[in-house]
Amino acid sequence: MKKLLLSVIVICFTISVNAQSLGKIKTTNKKWAFKTMKKATKRIFINSFNVNFEVYKEAIDFKAGGNGGRIGGNTSSSTAKAAIGLGGIDGVKMQEKTNQLYKNYIKRLKAEGYEIITSEEVAKTEAIKDWDKATGPYLKENLSGIITCAPENFTFYYKKKGFFDFGSSGIQAKLAKQLNNAIVTDVNLYVIFSETGNDWMKGRAAKVKIKTNLRLVGEYAITIPQKFKKKKTTLGKLFGSVKIKGASDIHRVSSNVAFYDQVQASYTGTLKEDLEINDIMKKEKVVAYQKQGSFTPTSFSTFSNYLDAKADRFSTTTKWINVDGDKYAEGFYNACNTFLDKQLDEFFDKLK
Template structure:
């Protein structure tokens, strides 16, 4: 009896410690026309199951120089670049946790009485004719610093341009051509960085990255644009012009969605980011570069002028060591809590 009580206590303690690694889950739901979704068959097609996690972040700021006249003087251009990455993440563990998330998701659907539509059946519909097919397990960097994990034995179709080419508004077409079924999507983003602002930087370039590991609700992934040298004279003259310090922006959010053939849908997302605690310490990584300046006087020389006008550049790079086991477990806890919550919310409404 004592052994049994000890075992139960140990299990409860383990569950408690596991639950403590994430913050409070707060979700928001958008739902339309549940009546039509209830008329759909008890068959479901999993159109996407994307679990993404961030391992590296870069940010850049550029301050252009110029001529401020006798009072302002001449100023140089300044560039500040900061980068931070996580080391210690175990790719094998991340794949295992993603596999488990998918397994849990499938079981929930099957326990609710749904039949999962096979890949072979989906291949026959016109909506995805000539699309590519990918089967997990797989870890791939779709965006700089963002790793997408594909569950083992999960197959999905996508346009030839890549994993993000799942097609706009394809779900109702699939639902109809598969015989009035439910089409489901899952997109999860575990992010560790945040962009900080500093409007009082004066004559300087400054960039700030804050660390905060979480399952992100809405987030803008910013990636500094890369500049390529134009090899030909014509290319140098007529090549595309980019602004220094510019970044590409990719807006993402963690969500779970269900669709039917008449575009009725349910979308569950996070009202607030779900923090994953005690794995990545919160800190700031800052790069700062002041502009050079030159105001002519009787004591200045031409070399003073050249030195002040030269472009200035500052960079800060930091790697943060994390415990691979704790990271994978926190990642799983947050993603699974959200998936469980949303399935418990929607499945009873579809009966």
């Protein structure tokens, strides 16, 4: 009896710890022509299963200088750059957790009576006839600071991007049809640790702020400062410097689980609010600030004063934060698995 009571206490404690490590999950979904999906066969193809996590964040701000004349004076340009990197993350553990998420996903689909369509069968379809193939384990930095992980023994097909990336649009419906009215599913998850803050009261200065907040994101914009490269060709030298200083490329992403059928009916499950992962990272802040140099002409001014004030000014702040690799991997897994379970519950409930 004592052993049984002790076991119950341990189980309750474990559940309590797991529950405390995540914020409250709030999901939402979008459906289109969903009724037709109920007519699909009990066969499903996992088209993609990508789990992404952020390990490095860089942000930049630029304040242009100018000539304000005798009253306003001359000001220099200023640039502020801040960066945060995570240390202690174990790639092997992250791969293992991704593998487990994939196994859980397959187990749930099979429990609902679905047959998992093999990659060998999909390879025979006309829809991906000329596509390339890759098989996990797959751990790669596809965006600066963002690592993409695909499960071990998971095979996926992709089309190399051309000038306009034609051909991949609507591939899910094409596959569903050529697989004899099957369902095609995509899984894309993003665990992000950074938030970029704004400061509109910075005056004559460049200022950038990065805050830490580990979470599974819903809708999110990944910003990556643009890198300036020297252009080797004549055309590149003429038109290659159009980029604006301090500008960033924006990549909009979303954590979601999506299902499609042959007539392009779809179900996309996302987060209404980001799902916070607690007790792994302290909430910290990194700020880079650089005031503009200024010069107002007077009878005592010298040319060297002018040059010194007009010189571009830079400020860079970088911080590395070490995390517990085991705790990080576990929090990553708990957030992703909780989201997948919740969305599968809702999807299968609506199929009934």
